[in-house]
Every structure is written in structure tokens, then in C-alpha cells.
Amino acid sequence: MPFRPPRPFEMMIALPRRGWDRRLCVGANRWGGRHPVRPFFRGISRLGDGSFWYALMGLLAIFGGRTGRITALEMVINGWIALQLYRYLKRWTQRPRPFRACPDIIAHIPPLDEFSFPSGHTLHAVSFTVIALDAFPLLALILLPFTLLIGLSRVILGLHYPTDVLAALCMGLILGGSTLGLAHLLIA
Numbered sequence: 113m114p115f116r117p118p119r120p121f122e123m124m125i126a127l128p129r130r131g132w133d134r135r136l137c138v139g140a141n142r143w144g145g146r147h148p149v150r151p152f153f154r155g156i157s158r159l160g161d162g163s164f165w166y167a168l169m170g171l172l173a174i175f176g177g178r179t180g181r182i183t184a185l186e187m188v189i190n191g192w193i194a195l196q197l198y199r200y201l202k203r204w205t206q207r208p209r210p211f212r213a214c215p216d217i218i219a220h221i222p223p224l225d226e227f228s229f230p231s232g233h234t235l236h237a238v239s240f241t242v243i244a245l246d247a248f249p250l251l252a253l254i255l256l257p258f259t260l261l262i263g264l265s266r267v268i269l270g271l272h273y274p275t276d277v278l279a280a281l282c283m284g285l286i287l288g289g290s291t292l293g294l295a296h297l298l299i300a
Contacts, residue, residue: 133273134210134273136273137210137270138214140268141267141268142216143268144268144270145218153268153269154269156258156262157233157266157269157271160233160262161224165187165240169184169187169188172187172244176247179247180248182299183243183244186243186291186295187240190240190288190291191239194236194239194284197235198232201229202227203227206227209223209226209227209272210228210272211270219270220270221271223271229273229275229276230277230280230283231263231266231276231280233262233280234263234266234272234281234284235280235283235287236284237258237262238259238263238288239283239284240255240288242285243292246292263281
């Protein structure tokens with residue numbers, strides 16, 4: 113039998129399926145199963161697949177002058193790093209999605225990949241928001257509510273546990289801030 117290195121988060125990730133994390137997920141998913149709410153959160157989640165962020169990067173690059181082009185480039189670089197990070201973590205932790213682990217949870221849209229931890233949508237949304245708001249603070253009126261809705265949508269639609277979203281929020285803040293810090297060092 114081949115040696116499998118221990119996964120430090122394995123126990124931490126498995127335990128919440130029995131506790132508050134699972135209960136919150138079930139409650140949010142049932143609430144989201146109501147007809148008028150479900151299409152709204154489906155739409156938010158689909159925009160978070162990338163189309164909203166690609167459009168924002170394009171608009172910043174075209175209409176934002178030099179600052180917009182730099183910000184769009186920072187977002188592209190950050191997006192690539194975030195993609196590699198969450199893909200690695202999903203393969204490493206292999207936490208099953210809530211709708212696969214709990215019969216009370218329904219996936220209201222098909223997932224983009226197999227595993228749950230962390231939420232890639234939330235990781236990208238938070239890190240992109242950090243970067244965009246550094247250069248264009250007025251975008252907070254749009255980006256902060258949108259980012260919050262993306263995180264909520266992932267739980268409501270049965271694709272992530274709240275801890276998947278909270279971990280991605282923390283990672284997104286760190287990654288977005290690190291991208292900005294590095295960019296400011298290189299540009300200065």
C-alpha cells in the first residue's frame with residue numbers, strides 16, 4: 113500500500129458536516145429552494161463563473177487609463193494564481209460537496225468541479241474586489257454587494273459549506289493584498 117501523506121485539514125474539514133456548518137448549509141439550501149430566490153442566486157453564481165470579472169477587467173483596461181490597465185493586469189495575474197491555489201487545495205483536501213455528502217441538500221446548479229473546499233468563486237471574487245477597490249474605491253458600491261452575494265449563492269445553491277466560503281474569503285483577502293503589495297513594489 114503506498115504511503116499517503118497526512119492531510120492536516122482532513123479532520124477539520126470532515127467534522128463540520130455533522131455540526132453547525134452542515135446545519136447552516138441545509139437551512140440556506142432549503143431557503144434557496146424557494147422558486148423566486150433560486151433563479152436570482154443562480155444568475156449571481158453564473159456571473160461569478162468569470163463573465164462579470166472578465167467584463168470588469170476589460171472595462172478597466174479600456175476606460176480606466178493607465179491605472180485601469182495596471183489594475184486589470186493585476187487581476188489577471190491574481191486570477192491565475194487563485195486558480196492554481198484553489199485547484200491544488202481541492203485535490204489535496206478532497207472534501208465532498210454538500211449535496212454529495214448530505215441527502216437533505218440539493219444542488220440547484222451543476223458544479224464546475226468535483227470538490228468543495230475552498231470556494232473558487234469566493235476566492236476570486238474577494239481577491240478581485242480587493243485589487244479593484246484599491247485603484248477605484250467607488251466600485252465598492254457594486255463590488256462589495258456582488259462579492260457577498262457570490263459567497264452566499266455558493267451555500268444557498270448547495271455547492272459549498274459556509275466554512276468553504278469563509279476560508280476562501282480569508283484566502284482572497286490575503287491573495288488580493290499580496291498581489292497589490294507586490295505590484296506596488298514593482299511599480300514604485
